Amino acid sequence: MNKPKVSIGLPVYNGEKYVARAIESVLGQSFPDFELIISDNASTDATQEICRAYAGWDPRIRYYRTEQNLGAAPNFNRVFELAHGDYFQWLASDDMLAPEFLSRCVPVLDNDPTTVLCFCWARYIDEHDQPFSTCELDLRIDDPLPRTRFHEILLGWHNSFYVFGLIRVAALKKTKLILPHTHGDTILIARLSLLGRFQQISEHLFLSRHHAAQSNEIYKAEVPCGLDTEAYASWYDTQGMSRPKYPNWRILSEFNQTLDGVQVSLIDRTICRAYIARFGLRHVHCLLWDLGGLPRRLVIVVSARFLNKNYGANQRPA
Structure with missing residues (x-):
């Protein structure tokens, strides 16, 4: 098999319900020069049979x-390590691509060596592939200044869809890939934002499926950070080899490390450090929560008073 232009990595675990639709969406691309790498994380359902059947039908798979089961992060990183293409894209086993996704994104990377990532607007779909909403990102991620791009990723709202864009492999090799904890994908794209520009296609060609079995639905928690970080860490890395004791402090440290070894100006580096400090202040409740004991009780008391002040007055007795 000749070296493909594009590698698509599809990590999957017990994905029998949607994985065939994800594979079909890749095989339906109008741009044909790709390989599809599927890494099955020891699934216990019919995922293996489904994927083996497709691999037998198409030599690009x-x-x-x-x-x-290695956990989500090692499996996501594994498909990249197995890739042969110049450009790489992750595809979750429950998402889909519109047929024109690659044909729109590949020329952007071909024609502009300063661009490291190209992505498309998202269309939300339900369990039955029916669209119900859209997401149009409007951040300054194509700015020539690294500090501007870094600010948009770190402090802007983007739903982490950038991680499912088409990425230049040479740039991705200069990152730690997806780290095994919350914000692992955001840390990755923050690093990429320092390495080059992002370009967007203003068409809804990425189909993001929403359903009750998603990880961010399963691990929702009634804590200040909104997620059960310990349980989420177990999902990311089942072996627990790199599970931090203080996950939110680890996240802050990793954002600082994104600047290591990157060729940016002193002013860019200094301003990016200030943005990271601002991120820490924005999430100080999470940092205090990590410490446990008195700091955690302080967060609980302040949160309770805030909720009572802002919502309690509007409540009426039954």
Whole structure:
């Protein structure tokens, strides 16, 4: 098999309900020069049978299976490590691509070496592939200044869709890939934003599926940070090899490390450090929560008073 232009990595675990639709959306691309790498994370349902069947039908598909569940992050990173293309894209096993996705994104990277990532607007779909909403990102991620792009990723709202864009492999190799904890994908794209510009296609060609079995739905928690970070860490890395004791402090540290080894000006570097400090202040409740004991009780008391002040007065007795 000749070296493909594009590698698409599809990590999957017990994805029998949607994985065939994800694969079909890749095979339906109008741009044909790709390979599809599937890494099955020791699924216990019919995922293996479905994926092996597709791999037998189309030589562009390579199917791999782990002996045990490694966790989401190692499996996401594994498909990249197996890639041969110049450009790479992750595709979750429950999402889909419109047929023109690659044909729109590939020329952007071909024609502009300063661009490291190209993505498309998203269309939300339900369990039955029916669209119900859209997401149009409007951030300054194509700005020539690294500090501007970094600010938009760190402090802007983007739903982490950039991680599912088409990425230049040479740039992705200069990152730690997806880290095994919350914000791992945002840390990755923050690093990429320092390495080059992002370009967007103003068409809804990425189909993001919303359903009750998603990880961000399963691990919702009634804590200040909105997620059960310990349980989420177990989902990211089942072996617990790199699970931090203080996850939110680890996140702050990793954002600081995104600047390591990057060729940016002193003023860019200084301003980016200030943005990271601002991020820390914005999430100080999460940092205090990590410390446990008195700091955690302080967060609970302040949160309760805030909720009572802002919502309690509007409540009427039954």
